[in-house]
Structures are given as C-alpha cells and as structure tokens.
Amino acid sequence: MEVTRRGFLKLTGVSLGTGLIGSLGFDLSPAYARVRELKIAKAKAVKSICPYCSVSCGVLIYSLTDGAMNVKPRVIHVEGDPDDPVNRGTLCPKGATLRDFINSPQRLTKPLYRAPGSTEWKEITWEEAIERIARRIKDTRDRTFIERDAEGRVVNRCESIFWLTGCTIENEPGYLMVKLGRLLGLVALETQARV
Numbered sequence: 001m002e003v004t005r006r007g008f009l010k011l012t013g014v015s016l017g018t019g020l021i022g023s024l025g026f027d028l029s030p031a032y033a034r035v036r037e038l039k040i041a042k043a044k045a046v047k048s049i050c051p052y053c054s055v056s057c058g059v060l061i062y063s064l065t066d067g068a069m070n071v072k073p074r075v076i077h078v079e080g081d082p083d084d085p086v087n088r089g090t091l092c093p094k095g096a097t098l099r100d101f102i103n104s105p106q107r108l109t110k111p112l113y114r115a116p117g118s119t120e121w122k123e124i125t126w127e128e129a130i131e132r133i134a135r136r137i138k139d140t141r142d143r144t145f146i147e148r149d150a151e152g153r154v155v156n157r158c159e160s161i162f163w164l165t166g167c168t169i170e171n172e173p174g175y176l177m178v179k180l181g182r183l184l185g186l187v188a189l190e191t192q193a194r195v
Ligand code: SF4
Pocket: 050, 051, 052, 053, 054, 055, 056, 057, 087, 090, 091, 092, 093, 094, 095, 096
C-alpha cells in the first residue's frame, strides 16, 4: 500500500492524539457508555434469539416507535443479551449484523404457499398456514400409522413424518416439541441445535 505524506501525517496525528489522551490519564469508558445510552434512549428492548446457527445466542432488539397507530416500530440496534447464559452478552460477527437482516426489505415475514404443480408462491395468513400444517399432519398420520410390525409386535409408530425443530427453540419448548412428536408416534425427530 502506498502511503502519501499527507496520509502519513494524518495517521500519526490520530495515533499521537489517542495516545496522548490515554497517557494524560483520561478514562474514555464513561464517554463510550454515554454514547451507547443516547443511542438506545427511548427505544424499547425485547429479548430474542439469533436465528443463524445452533449456538442460539440471546439478543436484545431495540426498536423505536412514536406509539402512533399503524406505525411499524423501526429496529435501531441489536446486541448480545448479557443475562443469557449461552453467550453472556457477546455476539459473533454474523450475529452482530442482525439489525440489517431484520430491516432488510427482502426478509420474509409472511408464510408463502406454492400449490402442487404451480410455479407461483402465494402469500397466506398464519392461521391458514397453521391450519394446513395441522391438517397434513393428521391426514398423513392417519394414512400411514403402523400399529404392529411384521412380527405382530405392537409398535404404534408413524414413519412418514420427519420432525425438525429450529435453533431458536430453547430447551423447554424443545422438550415439549419432542413430547408432542412422540405422542404422534413419530420416530424421525431432530433439532437444529444438535447440527
Ligand atoms: S451470534 Fe453467531 S454464534 Fe451466536 S447464534 Fe448467532 S451466528 Fe451463532
């Protein structure tokens, strides 16, 4: 990299300035804390989980809204949750970009349905999606449930449904998901948290 005389003077000036402030005994941490405080002042924080990988780090999502009807809160900041035992306030570089992921106009926020044979995706409501999923599970289980194996032993299982839970499912809901899967007789159960 070629360094010009002007660039060299700028760089050394900044380094000397920072070093000088430090060597004069100034503690800049209150100033940094104040900047952070101003950034999230009046913002509302909600706890969530990073959706990117199976580590499932806890995050705090800060959003701003003036409370007016029909105004969508705007996410202004995301940081690691210091109370979360998994990551204790830290985030990896990928998790640190969550604010842009949340605000991306390309992020899907509604279920999409593509009918058999169709090339088009159609937006449907959450109620419709949940209803369709429940119907499919029931019909598939009823159609393929196995009460006895080839030797006549009682097995009561359903081998035609694969049950996968996501990494944002924590221990307790994960436990309930497995219970529900076993109640249905499913044998193929997995969670992304183990991947
Ligand atoms: S912050 Fe990083 S390590 Fe944590 S869940 Fe997200 S992607 Fe995984």
